Amino acid sequence: MxxxxxxxxxxxxxxxxxxxxxxxxxxxxxxxxxxxxxxxxxxxxxxxxxxxxxxxxxxxxxxxxxxxxxxxxxxxxxxxxxxxxxxxxxxxxxxxxxxxxxxxxxxxxxxxxxxxxxxxxxxxxxxxxxxxxxxxxxxxxxxxxxxxxVSAAFRRGPSGQADGPVAYACALVDQRSRDDRKRYHWIQQIAKQLRKSEIQVRIAGRGIRAHEFPDCTVVGELSDEGLRDLYSASICFIYPSAYEGQGLPPIEAMACGCPVLAFRNTSVEEMVGLEEFLVDDPMPWAEQDLVGSMPRDAVCHFSDKVVNLAEDRTRRSEYRRIALVQARKLxxxxxxxxxxxxxxxxxxx
The missing domain is CATH 3.40.50.2000 (Glycogen Phosphorylase B;)
Incomplete structure (x- = not known):
């Protein structure tokens, strides 16, 4: 032994x-x-x-x-x-x-x-x-x-109905300490654009400064079970991070059958692993600009992908399936x- x-x-x-x-x-x-x-x-x-x-x-x-x-x-x-x-x-x-x-x-x-x-x-x-x-x-x-x-709560897979009565995307935010690489301010930019298509962005997490997200619906801190419910009924999980060593949140979302939209960078590309879920990063971390605004064309392109997913039930169902398959590799x-x-x-x- x-x-x-x-x-x-x-x-x-x-x-x-x-x-x-x-x-x-x-x-x-x-x-x-x-x-x-x-x-x-x-x-x-x-x-x-x-x-x-x-x-x-x-x-x-x-x-x-x-x-x-x-x-x-x-x-x-x-x-x-x-x-x-x-x-x-x-x-x-x-x-x-x-x-x-x-x-x-x-x-x-x-x-x-x-x-x-x-x-x-x-x-x-x-x-x-x-x-x-x-x-x-x-x-x-x-x-x-x-x-x-992912933890045991997420390994149980999706909960509840896949598509709720209100169309929303979701994101996870932790503002208890400053961490510019997460680019949380990009979530607000995306949410403002999505409002034009009547799609909510619901954000969960800790220490959220709600005034920085006027176009989002802040749901606050949730347990793993609460996050599981949030992810399961969401159109997609928005993940704007510029740099991750692994990047667990998108894997947790995928384990709940939630498609992910993230930027093709660092380990995010490796863990998300699906071309359908990845977008070219307009401001890679090597440029060392983590506080700059998301470029307007990138906001529109990213938001269009959310809208297209919201409007295509067949694609959304297929994306939920492949999200589960990807998450179960770990x-x-x-x-x-x-x-x-x-x-x-x-x-x-």
């Missing part, structure tokens, strides 16, 4: 039900399905008090004595001293790629440089794997791609297989 020490520090942080916390939950669930593996939780610290990092690392090293291998869910939780083989997950390298990212600094550069000390790096998309190799200098043969699947089984490969590679088996 191989004892894998799994970093679960994100689960005790605020917002642990999304982002890194949700990633950790899915990794743990998949790892527990690997034959011959025992998952041992390692409570890495998320403390930001300057006086405590040394003690935190000592505590982590003490926990690692009882495991064969350590899987850190982020580079920021790697200990300074390496006493066991390391597997480290890297969801993206946004802090290194995007010039305006607020978390870029000496500390961020140091944490990412730790990746070269890892025996295996786990990326959640081929796009991210390639960026890790290019920017961090990690050998490609040491990188394993392991996308996470599962706990595929994740467990990738993790098993990572652990064998790291341990030299």
């Amino acid at each position: 191989t004892r894998i020490g799994l970093d679960v520090g994100a689960l005790v942080q605020p917002g642990g039900d999304r982002g890194l916390g949700r990633y950790t939950v899915e990794i743990r669930a998949a790892a527990q399905k690997i034959r011959g593996v025992e998952v041992v939780p390692i409570a890495t610290s998320h403390c930001r008090v300057p006086a405590t990092p040394f003690l935190d690392h000592v505590r982590t090293l003490g926990q690692l004595r009882k495991v064969s291998l350590f899987h850190s869910t982020t580079v920021t939780h790697l200990p300074l001293i390496k006493t066991r083989p390391w597997v480290c997950s890297i969801q993206d390298i946004i802090p290194l790629d995007l010039d305006g990212y607020t978390k870029r600094g000496v500390k961020t550069d140091f944490y990412h440089s730790q990746a070269t000390r890892c025996d295996v790096v786990v990326a959640n998309s081929n796009y991210t794997a390639n960026r890790i190799a290019d920017r961090l200098g990690v050998a490609p043969e040491k990188i394993v791609t392991a996308p996470i699947p 599962s706990e089984r595929t994740l467990a297989e990738a993790l098993s490969r990572s652990y064998r590679l790291a341990s030299g088996a």
